Amino acid sequence: MATIDEVAKLAGVSKATVSRVINNSANVNEETRAKVLSAIEKLKFKPKFSAKALAKSKKQFNIAICLGKRMELIKDSTDEIGQFYGIILKEIKGMATFYGINVKEIILENPEENFDGYILVGGDVTKNILELYKNFKKPLILLDHYIPGEKIDSILPDSFSGAFYAVNYLIKKEMKKIVHIHGPLNSYGFRSRYNGYTEAMMLSKLKPIYYEYDDVRNNMDEVIKLLIKNNDMPQAIFASNDITAIRVIEELKKYNIKIPEDISVVGFDDIPKAKKYKLTTVKVYKQEMGNVAFKRLYELMLGENTHPIRMSLFTEFIKRKSSK
Template structure:
């Protein structure tokens, strides 16, 4: 029985190089690639994976990146914010893996694609069920919908929220308000749950408000909070946009950040390091969300590791100037 090492010896390369050729993963010169392919053919080396690769060696995969209008606009018009960086991770991986990327709206997606990446909170269970009917591989990115048994790549918002709230409490803060996005979005719900659990664990009363980013109701939220709840010790925003808008509204009312009120965001978009004061936040590894999701889809297209998985990326606490 021919082994991988036999191919490597005949081609006079390492087994790692043979693996890269078979997986089409990583740089291999055209000359070395040709030598490895000839060795595979001469020795009749045909494991299931190599057979699939040889059969598809001239084929590119058409990948549908499906998202709602808001996410698509974020991808195509915003530089170095959240979804544009996720999308860059997808694009960079696809360049070396024969994947042609096509942006598709949730209302007009093309079922003829070879596989699908479904991105953001606008992805619904109904849409996922429709895509599943195509029998094509699919991966959800930055969205989790329990009970569907499909592949997901998300950030661990729960763990990030626990860390952030614990950090504020360790500095003597008790009155911590959470301003979150729509809880129908898994990411916002995950962070909300982490906030609620941590506040309750410490015996403190949680208080939250929902921020409508599209219509921007932050001024109303801040007025309502100050009128009915009073001045908080800190505000934890479920994304950097909410946290930055909260800072702007608080400063316009005469509050100093962080001397009067500390503020923490979530995401670490570029704006977080440009505002004044610079925003303390939880960094989501957005590029990795995209590249890992694309890699997972590629594995499914190659018939590997077919059992659905949920991949959750931990966040990193970035301390700047908006917290004491």
């Protein structure tokens, strides 16, 4: 059986840091926590409270994390924990190891039966896909997504308020022409950010301007060319996530456009790469989302508090050097 010292060595942190992760301390950043949880999963380390959890459940649960095919197409293979969902999934897998629960990743579009619970991840979950999983009559969680009219447990960030605050920040800096570059609006999160941007602009009697970015085709060069062709170069760009914002910055630099002197750029999510690019962004509490999603699924598998809930985690505006 693995020890806490072995976990610390594999993660490249101190034993005290591992203890803080196990005890869910707030004094560990997301990147470090993800490394520790990854080490815990690889070593199958189980802290003392795991025995208590197993005794409570009286069985070893098996859960499925369901990921859309599109996620593989946009995956960043150069940065193991840099992806938005990477941090969330490491939290779920680490918590599952704590509780003695088996986890398997499956393709969202190809449902597999014989699991005790399912976490359906992201905006690729459609009503038709959801119906396939509902037919299994097992506990379900929608993570970072919500389907209006469906009473399914959903854990997601407060994207509307985060976008509203970020755009208002830019407006208060006397920026009037603010463009929103967004991802596919079938995603509840992207749609909520779109609505938050729109509301902030309309309340200030400013014209919303939208451009859609295809993250699979990675067509940001086309989007920026279109902005220039339409003479739509703004004072600021609010992007629906950090990956989009980083692509914006990379493309604008090709035209010798300075950030933030010429254009301010604001993202959403606060992935680790955001710091490297000194990106102003809206922080989504990814580790907390994964933690809450896992604990809620565990509760449902135990048959406790089964009435569906929708939980929205508040975000936080993070000012860096990509905006005035």
